Structures are given as structure tokens and as C-alpha cells.
Amino acid sequence: MTEPQHNAAKAAVCSVPAGEPTPIIKGSHVYLVDGSGYIFRAFHALPPLTRPSDGLPVGAVHGFCAMLWKLLRESKAAEAPTHLAVIFDASRDNYRNEIYQAYKANRPPAPEELVPQFPLIRDAVRAFNVACLEMEGFEADDLIATYTRQVVAAGGDVTIVSSDKDLMQLIQPGVVMFDAMKNKKLGRDEVIEKFGVPPELVVDVQSLAGDSVDNVPGVPGIGIKTAAELINEYGDLDALLERASEIKQPKRRERLTEFADQARVSRELVRLKDDVPGLISADALGVQDPDPAPLLSFLREMEFNTLTRRIADALGTEPPAPVAVSVGSTVASKRKAGAVSAGADSAAGEAEAPVAESPAAGAELLAAAARASFDRSKYKTITTREDLEAWVTRAYETGRVAFDTETTSLDPMQAELVGVSLAVAPGEACYIPLAHRASADSFDFGSHDGIEQLSTVxxxxxxxxxxxxxSILKIGQNVKYDLNVLAQHGIAVTPIDDTMLMSYALDAGKGSHGMDDLALRHLGHVCMTFDQVVATLPGKKKSERTFAQAPLDKATEYAAEDADVTLRLWLVLKPRLAAERVATVYETLERPLISVIAGMEREGIRVDGGILSRLSSTFAQASARLEEEVNGLVGHKFNLASPRQLGELLFDRLQLPGGKRTKSGQWETRAGLLDDLAANEDLPDDARRLINTMLEWRQLTKLRSTYTDALPGYVHMRTERIHTSYSLAATTTGRLASSEPNLQNIPIRTREGREIRTAFIAEPGRQLISADYSQIELRVLAHVADIPQLRKAFDDGLDIHAMTASEMFGVPVEGMPSEVRRRAKAINFGIIYGISAFGLANQLGISREEAAAYIKTYFERFPGIRAYMDETKRVAHERGFVETIFGRRIHYPEINTKNPSMRGFLERAAINAPIQGSAADIIRRAMARMPTALEEAGLKTAKMLLQVHDELVFxxxxxxxxxxxxxxxRVMEGAALPVVKLAVPIQVDAKAAENWEAAH
Known part of the structure; x- marks a missing residue:
């Protein structure tokens, strides 16, 4: 047998549609579908499904069929292909393994539940009457490259249906890629955006940068950005390697010289082979309509009832009768096949059984299974190596495991690891005690004091x-905490899912995302509380009782339940992401940020205790002077910290307006009372002076107590740095919150607040970088509301507040009084937050009538803003939620309340949410990309430390x-791309200095 005949035989494993060949000519349009990419995207995007009759996993088959049908329908309606083929990888190894034995050696094996679906997916392609091709010894990408060359040579066009970066080298005139999941075409510009070079040089860039996923070695220390710069400078890889001695940077020169051969080997690995011999002619790939009988028969056999009916309707034929099967039979067949362990109870077995033919139906069935009854007595305490090995094996068999850590502190940097819990199926959970002890001051671990447990090591x-x-998915609730705890023990947990953030992506605004609340809301289960565990422990104070003292039976019930609940929540929430079309939000804005934020928290930031001490002393002296001044104005010694004395002074003695009594009869002294009184135009001068002095005293004492006195107490003993904690799901709009300590509330508009920032310093030989988005929310407003004046001002780089003042008040920008600009600035930012005439009047110290006139003029000059606000309110009332430009949903379930005050508040919040939320999403996208970008740029010392609203600190x-x-x-300014291209440029102001204030 000759080589072509041999390869033709191997290629013939799959099939082509029956019918006469259709020659490729000028005007032909060939669609080449990356079948392997389709499989994995279908598998990971949709809920796990099993066939009811026998428990066979079919989730990827269902997703693949749905995606292929969508492609066929939409391509037919738009740019109809004349030829179409789905191309698969024939096996794991190919000729590249002969070039480099370790090629793709790091790739984990396919998930166990996916393996039996591979042949079924090939059957699906044949059932749709579409050409199905693969060839031993070559990758699907090589076949796609070969067909692409042949079609272009014959004058035809090619659409490669894939998002795989390795295929971008094929893009050329007449050849584009199409990401079907995002419904987006990828051409030359998108390649340049991703690689920094045009398609014809992509191979050269990849040869230098390598690929950790495929284990392509490349040249160590050179990332995509550096590789692109080198290739653009020297022309191609050969020229670069030949002239490597001319490179000025010593390390770069040495690496290119030392690893030149490795770069050349990498080029052979990444360059696609476009002359695969023995392929079936592209003429045989002509598009044929599906034959309803075999297609519907296949779908019925898979028991995809809904998809079967939908396709039958589109083909104009009656659907076959569905297979009759009960859920109970699925459990029985799975047990027969050994898919459910002998130790699993009925609830666990049933939880693995549900099946549905749509994401929504699958979500409901999995939710029902997750709600099976809880029985804490069935949780296991693991005290021997053999038992733990058995649970680890179960986790590997399952392919996923929920886990949780128990510790002695809410601060992961200070916490001692006490134990770990695992859950592999609903009702199947265990607790592994590691550091329990009989008393708080005892350090006898292991089997001492009758406590049997494994050693931590x-x-x-x-x-x-x-x-x-x-290859094993780890599932947690607020998993960032557990990542940081385990990182102290040298464990880098990956990959991860977080049920808290799934809930946040799905239901922001509908309630808390804490585990106890989620368990009650979704599972109807009341979780055991920490107090129930430690209530009987010795120690008068709650702080004296730690989980390390908890008896193992109670500890097991509590800890294992946490893991069990987390797994069940995952079963409920994960399918909803796809069913409710927020999977992209979770996958791009939430999950990638977990490890990034965890790393930032571990890095921490250095503070200068001497500066803080000096400032504390200065603030104390200034406060004392102000206190004496207040006493002098009052006429006697006065306790400014006493709400009762304050109320009596303001409303009994001074008879100021606005006083309200509480139920106890005392005057109400809420937080903003002094600010409201200070804004009162009718306030007597002596009262105004008194209140302003009180406000100044209050600000200084707050700065002292909250920052200059408190911050030294947060310095970690080992790292000598402050490690703040970020909450990813604390706000409804996506903004992060900082606590312990809160570094986001340090005032920057006052001299004293800025002085506190001088205490945040870089290590010797290093600098801090502050990178701040410039007016990002106004830029988002200009984009979403499509305001021509704002867009032009941002495009031209004008002072946006001066431009606004000029538009509103007819004052020339040049020589504009600062007070006029200040008023325009207050209006610009106030409009975003739905400010009222009353609020603007207070802020600017003007009458309510004048403020109302300003707002009226503003809307007249910028009518698009009013249109945006009205439309946003309408959508919020109709749908109960609004969305950011990236698809994040912020829910307002009570927005249709009959209470006018509450309704107005929620309407203002709904108007602001898409703007603030979009700005938050932009910085989230930047943060998620930043570590990779810094690594690819070869920046080994650069670390991201803080996020403060629109600012990142490095x-x-x-x-x-x-x-x-x-x-x-570059990363921050391009963060919205490629999903959204804002109608105005994004600007980032960045500066480096030895302390935070100087860098700002």
C-alpha cells in the first residue's frame, strides 16, 4: 500500500455526505469546524447530563448537537457555506511527539464522563449529514490548515469555526475565524491585537513565547509581548536568532543564544502542517441538508426530547415518540455499572441521576437532587492514612470535590489550620482533624489527650x-480564604469554582451570598452554627473558644456539613449559569479574580510606623486645640463624643432646626446630622462656626482612631506588612470592598488623608506604582448614553468639567473661574448618582431652587442622559434588574414597591448601577489579566498589591x-476589549514613587 493510500484509509475512519462532489471554485465558501474545540466548550459550558435509561453521560453530546444545529441554521441564513466539515483530533499522540517527546505531556487525561461521549459525537456529526474527518498521526489543526491552503488556491473562501489561538496563523485574505460561542469573527486586526504581529508572523512569536498548555518550550523568560517586539524589530525568527549577539539586554541575548535550537524546535511544534497527504478531496465536503429520519432517530436514541422536537419542527416533520423512562431506573443501572459507590446512600445516588434536555430543565432537576435530606450522623471522621487515601481516590473518580478548611482565625494570614473537610457527593462528606487539642493553651496534637488525628504534614x-x-475541580464557598490558608502550607489549589461568586453572578441584589443564607434559600436547610460547636467549651469569653478545642464528633458534623452544603449549592448554581446566560460573567469577571485577589492579599503592603506615630501625635494635638475651641464657643467643658450632650446643645440650647427625638426621648444625632446643619443657609454665623469646628474635630479624631493609631496593629509579625482582605461579593455592582483594615476609605481630598498615604511605602530598592482610571464612570456614561458632547470632549482630551460648565453656563473654557468648574464637576458626578436638587444644593452651598435650575439646564444641554435614565428605569421596572456593558446583572426585586420614597431610591440606584458596575467590571478585567501580562513582559519583581476603587497599586x-x-x-486601558470597544478612549494616569501619596 502506498503512503497516500495508507493515509486515505486512516482518514476514512469518518465519513462524508453522500452525493456528487461539488468542485471548489471561485466563490465557494468552506466552513471548517474545529470539532475538538466544540466538544470541550460544550462539555464545560453546560450542566452535567445523563441519559435517563442507562445513566450514560451525554451532556457534551447534547451541547455539541445544539451548537452544530445553531451553526447550520445561522450560517444558512447569513453566509451560506457551500462546503462544510467537522474535523477531530484522532488521538493524543501525533508526529510532533517524534520531534519533541514531551509535547502536550502536561495535559491531563479527558474527564472520565467525557470519554464515552467522543464516539457518540462523531455519530452525531454523521447524523446531521455533515462531513466528519480525522487522521491518525496528525492534529485536527493540520487537516484544517491543509484544506485551507487547497481552498484558497482554488479561489474559494474559508471560515474556520474555532477560537483556538493556534489556528490564527492561517488567517489571510479569504480566510477568517469565527467564534461561534461569542458570535464573533476574527481577522487580521484581532490577530495583531492578540499577538502583536500579523498572522504570517504568529508562528515566530509562538516559537519564542512557547505554550505551557501544550508544553511547547519556547525561550525561557520571553512572553508574547517581548516576542512580538523582537519579531517586529528583526523581521522573523531566523533573522532574530542569527543576530542575537546584537541584542543589548544581556539576559535576553544570553537566552536567545542558549535556547536558539529550542526555539527552532518550538517552531516545528506550533507551525501547522498544510500538506497532510491522502486527505479526502475538499470537493467531497459539499453541504447537504440533513436527512430527517436518521437525525431524529439519533436524537431520540440520545433521549434529547426537547432538541428532537425543535429540530423536527424546523425540518417540517413529526418528531418520533420519546423513550419512556423513569429517573429511578437510572440509579439502578448506574449502580449495576459501578458508577455509584457501594457506600453511597440513596440520596447521593439519586443526586447523580437527573437528566434534562435544556440548561433550564437540567438546572431544576439538579436543584431537586441537591435538596435531598441531610443526615449529619453519616459524615465520617478521618483519622487514618488508609481512610484519607480512600477519600482522595473517590475524589479522583468523581472528577470534582468540594472542600473547606477549619481554622482558629478569620484572618487567613494569622490562622492556624485545624482541619479539612471534603464532599464527593450529596450526603457523602468527611472531616480530617489535624490540630485539635484539649484546651486553648495546649499544643499536644496527634493522639494526645485521647484525640486521634493525622499529623498536618x-x-x-x-x-x-x-x-x-x-484535572480535578475543587469547589469552595468563599474559596479565596481557603486558598490563602493552604498557601501558607505550600499548596496552590487549582482549578476552582466558588459557589459564593456563582450566586453573586446570578442573584446580585437579591440577598446575601453567605453559605448559611444560600443553604436556606436553595436547599431549605438550616446549617449548624459555630456557636453550637463551641457553646460548651471552656472559657468565659467567646474569643477564648476556638475550633481547635471542639470535640471531633461536633467538629465533624459542622465541618463536613460545610463541604456537603457547598457541593449541593454547586449542583444548584452551576447549571443556572448557563441556563440564565450569566456563565460569561462568572467565568470572566468572577472566577479568574479569586486567585489574583488571594495573591494580592498575601503580598500585603509595607507601612512606616514612624510616620504613623508622628501623624497620630499631630492629629491628637490638633484635636485637643479644636476641643478647646469648641469648649470656648459653648462656654463650658463639652464632651464632643457624647450624643446626648450634642443633641441637648444643638436643639435645646441653640434651638437649631431639624431636631428629632428617639423613642427614649433623647435627641437623634445621626451620622450626617452636622453635615446637614452646616449646609443650612439660614444658620447663624456663631452656630456655623461651632458646627464647622466640630466637623473638623470629628474628622481628625476619626483619622487618628481608624488609621494612624489602628494601622500598626494590623502589621503582620512575620511579613511586617499590612494584609487587607477584599470581599468580592459585598456590593451589588461588582465593586470590591476592603476590610481589616479598610484601605478604600482613606480620604484623598483632605491634606490629612493624603498624609496618611505617605506612610504606605515601598521596600528599599523598590517603588510603588499608582495607576488610576481617569474619570472612568463619566467615560462609561458617555458610552452607554451616547452623549456627543462628552464623547467629543474625551476624544479631544479636554477638561470634561470645564467643557460641561461651558455648555451649561456659556462661559469660555479659557480663563474659566474655578468656582464655575467646581459646580460643573459636582453636577457631572452628582448626575451619575441620581443626585436631587436638595443634595446638590447642600453640596454646593446654594439654594434648592438654584440647584434645580442647574439640573434642568444640564438635562437640556445633554438630552441623551435623560433618555438613558428614563430607559434604564423602564427596564428595571419591567425586568427587575439592569445590566452592565459586560452582562453583569444587578437585581432590584422591590423596585415596583408602592412606597414612593423606596421606589425613588431604587430607581436612582438602578440608574447608577450600569455605570458604576461597568467601571467595576473594567478594573476587574484588568486585574484578572494583569499577572499574566506582567509575567509575559518579563517583569519578575512587579506585584499588584492594592485595589482602591478605580486605582491599582503595585x-x-x-x-x-x-x-x-x-x-x-496598556492592560488597564485595553481591559474592556475585545468584548466592548468604548465610544471614548480609556485613560489611565500612572506614576511611580517611594510612597503611595507621591505616586498618586
Whole structure:
């Protein structure tokens, strides 16, 4: 047999539609579908489904069929293909493994439940009457490259249906890629945006940068950005390697010289082979309509009832009768096949059984299974190596595991690891005690005092490979905390899902996302509380009782339940992401940020205790002077911190307006009372002076108590840095919150607040970089409301507040009084937050009538803003939620309330949410990309430390400051792309200095 005949035989494993060949000519349009990419996207995007009759996993088959049908329908309606083929990888190994044995060696095996679906998916392609091709010894990408070359040579056009970056080297005139999931075409511009070079040079860039996923070695220390710069400068890989001695940077020169051969080998690995011999002619790939009988028969056999009916309707034929089957039979057949362990109870077995033919139906069935009754007595306490090995094995068999850590502190940087819990199925959970002891001051672990437990070292040695295995999904609730705890023990947990953030993506605004609330809301289950565990422990104070003292039976019930609840919540929430079309929000804005934020928290930031001490003393002296001044104005010694004395002074003695009594008869002294009184135009001068002095005293004492006195107490003993904690799901709009300590509320508009920032410093030989989005919310407003004047001002780089003042008041920008600009600035930002005439009047110290006139003029000059606000309110009332430009949903379930005050408040919040939320999403996208960007730029010392609203703070070695500034600005300014291209430019102001204030 000759080589072509041999390869033709191997290619013939799959099939082509029956019928006469259709020659490829000028005007032909060939669609080449990356079948393997379709499979994995279908598998990961949709809920796990099993066939009711026998429990066979079919989720990927269902998703693949739905995606292929969508492609066929939509392409027929738009740019109808004349030829179409779905192309698969024939096997894991191919000729590249002969070139480089370790090629793709790091890739984990396919998930167990996916393996039996591979042949079914090929059957599906044939059932749709579409050409189905693969060839041993070559990757699908090579076949796609070969067909692409042939079609272009014959004058035809090619659409490669894939998002795989490796295929971007094929883009050329007449060849585009199409990401079917995002419904987006990828051409030359998108390639340049991703790689920094045109398609014909992509191979050269990849040869230098390598690919950790495919284990392509590349040249160590060179990322995509650096590779692109080198290739653009020297022309191609060969020229670069030949002239490597001319490169000025010593390390770069040495690496290119040392690893030149490795770069050439990498080029052979990434360059697609476009002359695969023996392929079936492209003429045979002509599009044929599906034959209803075999297609519907296949779909019925898979028991995809809804999809079967939908396709039958589209084909104009009657659907076949569905297969009659009960859910109970699925459990029985799975048990027969050994898919459910002998130790699993009925609730666990049933939880694995549900099936549905749509994401929504699948979500409901999985939710029902997750709500099976809880029985804490069935949770296991693991005290031997053999038992723990058995649970680890179960986790590997399942392919996913929910886990939780128990510790002695809410601060992961200070916490001692007490134990770990695992759950592999609903009702099947265990607790592994590690550091329990009889009393708070005892450090006798192991079997002392009658407590039998594994040592931390031994247990973590068994758990580490599981927790770090890329093929096993780890599921947690607020998993960032657990990542930081385990990082202290050298464990980098990956990959992860977080049920808290799933809930946040799905239901922001509908309630808390804490585990206890989610368990009650979704599972109808009341969780055991920490107080129930420690209530009987010795120690008068609650702080004296730690989980380490908890008896193992109670500890097991509490800890294992946490893991069990987390797994069940995952079963409920994960399918909803796809069913409710928010999977992209979770996958791009939530999940990638977990490890990034965890890393920032571990890095922390250095503070200068001497500066804080000096400021504290200064603030104390100034406060004392102000206190004496207040006493003098009052006429006697006065306790400014006493609400009772304050109320009596303001409303009994001074008879100021606005006083209200509480139920106890005392005057109400709410937080903003003094600010409201200070804004009162009719306030007597002596009263105004008194209140302003009180406000100044209050500000200084707050700065002292909250920051200058408190911050030294947060310095970690080991790292000598402050480690704030970020909450990813604390606001409804996506903005992060900071606590312990809160570094987001340090005032920057006052001299004293800015002085506090001077205490945040870089390590010797390093600098802090502050990178701040410039007026990002106004830029988002200009985009979403389509305001021509704002767009032009941002495009032209004008002072946006001066432009607004000029538009509103007819004052020339040049020589504009600062007071006029200040008023326009207050209106610009106030409008975003739905400010009222009363609020604007207070802020500017003007009458309510004048403020109302300003707002009226503003809407007249910028009518698009009023149109945006009215439309947003309408949508919020109709749908109960609004969306950011990236699809994040913020819910307002009570917005249709009959209470006018509450309704107005919620309407203002709904108007602001898409703007503030979009700005928050932009910085989230920047943060998620930043670590990779810094690594690819070869910046080894640059670390992201803080996020404060629209600002990111980094620490970097002096030598890497210029490159870091450039990389940070590029990533932040391009963060919205490629999903959204704002109608105005995004601007980032970045500066480096030795302290935070100087860098701002």
C-alpha cells in the first residue's frame, strides 16, 4: 500500500455526505469546524447530563448537537457555506511527539464522563449529514490548515469555526475565524491585537513565547509581548536568532543564544502542517441538508426530547415518540455499572441521576437532587492514612470535590489550620482533624489527650496532589480564604469554582451570598452554627473558644456539613449559569479574580510606623486645640463624643432646626446630622462656626482612631506588612470592598488623608506604582448614553468639567473661574448618582431652587442622559434588574414597591448601577489579566498589591519601573476589549514613587 493510500484509509475512519462532489471554485465558501474545540466548550459550558435509561453521560453530546444545529441554521441564513466539515483530533499522540517527546505531556487525561461521549459525537456529526474527518498521526489543526491552503488556491473562501489561538496563523485574505460561542469573527486586526504581529508572523512569536498548555518550550523568560517586539524589530525568527549577539539586554541575548535550537524546535511544534497527504478531496465536503429520519432517530436514541422536537419542527416533520423512562431506573443501572459507590446512600445516588434536555430543565432537576435530606450522623471522621487515601481516590473518580478548611482565625494570614473537610457527593462528606487539642493553651496534637488525628504534614502530603491536580475541580464557598490558608502550607489549589461568586453572578441584589443564607434559600436547610460547636467549651469569653478545642464528633458534623452544603449549592448554581446566560460573567469577571485577589492579599503592603506615630501625635494635638475651641464657643467643658450632650446643645440650647427625638426621648444625632446643619443657609454665623469646628474635630479624631493609631496593629509579625482582605461579593455592582483594615476609605481630598498615604511605602530598592482610571464612570456614561458632547470632549482630551460648565453656563473654557468648574464637576458626578436638587444644593452651598435650575439646564444641554435614565428605569421596572456593558446583572426585586420614597431610591440606584458596575467590571478585567501580562513582559519583581476603587497599586524594583508602567497602562486601558470597544478612549494616569501619596 502506498503512503497516500495508507493515509486515505486512516482518514476514512469518518465519513462524508453522500452525493456528487461539488468542485471548489471561485466563490465557494468552506466552513471548517474545529470539532475538538466544540466538544470541550460544550462539555464545560453546560450542566452535567445523563441519559435517563442507562445513566450514560451525554451532556457534551447534547451541547455539541445544539451548537452544530445553531451553526447550520445561522450560517444558512447569513453566509451560506457551500462546503462544510467537522474535523477531530484522532488521538493524543501525533508526529510532533517524534520531534519533541514531551509535547502536550502536561495535559491531563479527558474527564472520565467525557470519554464515552467522543464516539457518540462523531455519530452525531454523521447524523446531521455533515462531513466528519480525522487522521491518525496528525492534529485536527493540520487537516484544517491543509484544506485551507487547497481552498484558497482554488479561489474559494474559508471560515474556520474555532477560537483556538493556534489556528490564527492561517488567517489571510479569504480566510477568517469565527467564534461561534461569542458570535464573533476574527481577522487580521484581532490577530495583531492578540499577538502583536500579523498572522504570517504568529508562528515566530509562538516559537519564542512557547505554550505551557501544550508544553511547547519556547525561550525561557520571553512572553508574547517581548516576542512580538523582537519579531517586529528583526523581521522573523531566523533573522532574530542569527543576530542575537546584537541584542543589548544581556539576559535576553544570553537566552536567545542558549535556547536558539529550542526555539527552532518550538517552531516545528506550533507551525501547522498544510500538506497532510491522502486527505479526502475538499470537493467531497459539499453541504447537504440533513436527512430527517436518521437525525431524529439519533436524537431520540440520545433521549434529547426537547432538541428532537425543535429540530423536527424546523425540518417540517413529526418528531418520533420519546423513550419512556423513569429517573429511578437510572440509579439502578448506574449502580449495576459501578458508577455509584457501594457506600453511597440513596440520596447521593439519586443526586447523580437527573437528566434534562435544556440548561433550564437540567438546572431544576439538579436543584431537586441537591435538596435531598441531610443526615449529619453519616459524615465520617478521618483519622487514618488508609481512610484519607480512600477519600482522595473517590475524589479522583468523581472528577470534582468540594472542600473547606477549619481554622482558629478569620484572618487567613494569622490562622492556624485545624482541619479539612471534603464532599464527593450529596450526603457523602468527611472531616480530617489535624490540630485539635484539649484546651486553648495546649499544643499536644496527634493522639494526645485521647484525640486521634493525622499529623498536618502527613495529611497535607496526601491532599496536596489532589488539590493541585488540574484535572480535578475543587469547589469552595468563599474559596479565596481557603486558598490563602493552604498557601501558607505550600499548596496552590487549582482549578476552582466558588459557589459564593456563582450566586453573586446570578442573584446580585437579591440577598446575601453567605453559605448559611444560600443553604436556606436553595436547599431549605438550616446549617449548624459555630456557636453550637463551641457553646460548651471552656472559657468565659467567646474569643477564648476556638475550633481547635471542639470535640471531633461536633467538629465533624459542622465541618463536613460545610463541604456537603457547598457541593449541593454547586449542583444548584452551576447549571443556572448557563441556563440564565450569566456563565460569561462568572467565568470572566468572577472566577479568574479569586486567585489574583488571594495573591494580592498575601503580598500585603509595607507601612512606616514612624510616620504613623508622628501623624497620630499631630492629629491628637490638633484635636485637643479644636476641643478647646469648641469648649470656648459653648462656654463650658463639652464632651464632643457624647450624643446626648450634642443633641441637648444643638436643639435645646441653640434651638437649631431639624431636631428629632428617639423613642427614649433623647435627641437623634445621626451620622450626617452636622453635615446637614452646616449646609443650612439660614444658620447663624456663631452656630456655623461651632458646627464647622466640630466637623473638623470629628474628622481628625476619626483619622487618628481608624488609621494612624489602628494601622500598626494590623502589621503582620512575620511579613511586617499590612494584609487587607477584599470581599468580592459585598456590593451589588461588582465593586470590591476592603476590610481589616479598610484601605478604600482613606480620604484623598483632605491634606490629612493624603498624609496618611505617605506612610504606605515601598521596600528599599523598590517603588510603588499608582495607576488610576481617569474619570472612568463619566467615560462609561458617555458610552452607554451616547452623549456627543462628552464623547467629543474625551476624544479631544479636554477638561470634561470645564467643557460641561461651558455648555451649561456659556462661559469660555479659557480663563474659566474655578468656582464655575467646581459646580460643573459636582453636577457631572452628582448626575451619575441620581443626585436631587436638595443634595446638590447642600453640596454646593446654594439654594434648592438654584440647584434645580442647574439640573434642568444640564438635562437640556445633554438630552441623551435623560433618555438613558428614563430607559434604564423602564427596564428595571419591567425586568427587575439592569445590566452592565459586560452582562453583569444587578437585581432590584422591590423596585415596583408602592412606597414612593423606596421606589425613588431604587430607581436612582438602578440608574447608577450600569455605570458604576461597568467601571467595576473594567478594573476587574484588568486585574484578572494583569499577572499574566506582567509575567509575559518579563517583569519578575512587579506585584499588584492594592485595589482602591478605580486605582491599582503595585510594587516593583527600581530597574523595572518604566516597563511596568507601560505594561500596566496598556492592560488597564485595553481591559474592556475585545468584548466592548468604548465610544471614548480609556485613560489611565500612572506614576511611580517611594510612597503611595507621591505616586498618586
Amino acid at each position: 502527613e495529611a497535607l502530603a496526601l491532599l496536596k496532589p489532589l488539590l493541585e491536580d488540574a 510594587e516593583v524594583a527600581d530597574a523595572e519601573v518604566p516597563a511596568t508602567l507601560a505594561t500596566v497602562k
